[in-house]
Amino acid sequence: MAPSDPILGVTEAFVADPNPRKVNLGVGVYTDDQGRIPLLESVRHAESQRLKTSPHRGYLPIDGLAAYDKAVQELVFGSQKNNIVTVQALGGTGGLKIGADFLRLIDPKAQLWISEPSWENHRQLFEAAGFPVKSYPYYDPATHGLDFAGLQRALSAAPAGDIVVLHACCHNPTGVDLDHGQWDKVREIVMARGLVPFLDLAYQGFGDGLEADAHAARLFAGAMTPVFLSSSFSKSFSLYGERVGALSVVSASAEEAARVLSQLKRVVRTNYSNPPTHGGQIVANVLTDPQLHSLWERELGAMRERIKAMRKQLVEKIHARAPGTDFSFMLAQRGMFSYSGLTKEQVRRLREEYSIYAIDTGRICVAALNSKNVDYVAGAIASVIR
Ligand SMILES: Cc1ncc(COP(=O)(O)O)c(C=O)c1O
Numbered sequence: 001m002a003p004s005d006p007i008l009g010v011t012e013a014f015v016a017d018p019n020p021r022k023v024n025l026g027v028g029v030y031t032d033d034q035g036r037i038p039l040l041e042s043v044r045h046a047e048s049q050r051l052k053t054s055p056h057r058g059y060l061p062i063d064g065l066a067a068y069d070k071a072v073q074e075l076v077f078g079s080q081k082n083n084i085v086t087v088q089a090l091g092g093t094g095g096l097k098i099g100a101d102f103l104r105l106i107d108p109k110a111q112l113w114i115s116e117p118s119w120e121n122h123r124q125l126f127e128a129a130g131f132p133v134k135s136y137p138y139y140d141p142a143t144h145g146l147d148f149a150g151l152q153r154a155l156s157a158a159p160a161g162d163i164v165v166l167h168a169c170c171h172n173p174t175g176v177d178l179d180h181g182q183w184d185k186v187r188e189i190v191m192a193r194g195l196v197p198f199l200d201l202a203y204q205g206f207g208d209g210l211e212a213d214a215h216a217a218r219l220f221a222g223a224m225t226p227v228f229l230s231s232s233f234s235k236s237f238s239l240y241g242e243r244v245g246a247l248s249v250v251s252a253s254a255e256e257a258a259r260v261l262s263q264l265k266r267v268v269r270t271n272y273s274n275p276p277t278h279g280g281q282i283v284a285n286v287l288t289d290p291q292l293h294s295l296w297e298r299e300l301g302a303m304r305e306r307i308k309a310m311r312k313q314l315v316e317k318i319h320a321r322a323p324g325t326d327f328s329f330m331l332a333q334r335g336m337f338s339y340s341g342l343t344k345e346q347v348r349r350l351r352e353e354y355s356i357y358a359i360d361t362g363r364i365c366v367a368a369l370n371s372k373n374v375d376y377v378a379g380a381i382a383s384v385i386r
Helices: 006-016 041-052 066-077 091-106 120-128 148-156 180-193 212-223 254-271 278-288 290-321 344-354 374-385
Strands: 084-090 112-116 133-137 163-167 196-201 227-232 244-250 337-339 363-365
Touching: 041 278, 041 290, 066 084, 066 212, 066 227, 066 244, 066 278, 084 091, 084 254, 091 120, 091 196, 091 227, 091 244, 091 254, 112 120, 112 148, 120 133, 133 148, 148 180, 180 212, 196 212, 212 227, 244 254, 244 278, 278 290, 290 374, 344 374
Parallel strands: 112 133, 112 163, 163 196, 196 227
Antiparallel strands: 084 244, 227 244, 337 363
16 A cells, blocks of 8 residues: 555544534645635636537647747736747646656756655655655755755755755745745856756745736746746635646746747646646636636735734734744745644644544645634634644
């Protein structure tokens, strides 16, 4: 038997818990103030428009819908460029996997670096593609912030040709992001050492906005080649199960881009032939229709602001119930997650005494808090840290 997935295991335990007050802060899914996964209005419109045409169910091209690939490229890089190729992928995971298989084919000697800690699937995914996976320091538990000195030291010593996975915004699991000055420094090191950046952009729009969250992507794409970037629309369109993502590769020239695309197609063809239509078509319709695009931006902004409001309320409520504690570091964190600083023992007590499910590392999904459960969660946290 293979070990069960640690995060999905938390959800299984949550589902089996009969306590009506139970709260699942484990899984990385945005829920609205009613605790439901939203169906965005922009998505509903695009979906009903699509279904009215009774679309056929033929195969998509290997690299997906052309309109989708173009729209994603514009969203991420600000415009289309003939040296960038974008292929539709099965979620952000699919984008990472296509990139991983391609890179392994091109340079079987390269090692791959991920942050410590990182999204829990990064290590397994890249190891499964054949890479030796190493980690660079990222989070400093003492400050609840970034270990930037450690990060720089590790990358400055990485051998040329190695691949570095960077969370482009809203770092999962910590919520701790680099500022612009730190991104500049990382870009310098990556270029000076001859490393290959692989940006993971799973939360564009959840940090400070669509443009602001594309900062790192555009910084690297404007400065060097090659750059790999995986996008996910699972969260930003609330289309988790439709598996909508992409891989973009910034190449040295249009001619190199064409060769890269031909190899990416081989990778896709031998994995799953071609991507599914429905989610990609919806995202393409929303991104290319000015009205739906602006409706989606408003809806995304509302999700982002709701998460920020929940962060603020949680911190204020913990402070009110546990005077002398300081959780203000959570306010500087970005995106759906927070490294709360709770210990494994405190997480166990939350689960056993309050039916509140978090990850053993202390990661909580702030996007699962709402006006009905935030008091209960703050009270429970205040009691287990006492
Ligand atoms: C950092 C990171 N990368 C990639 C993914 C995968 O996204 P998707 O669900 O679209 O495959 C996630 C999802 O949680 C993530 O947090």
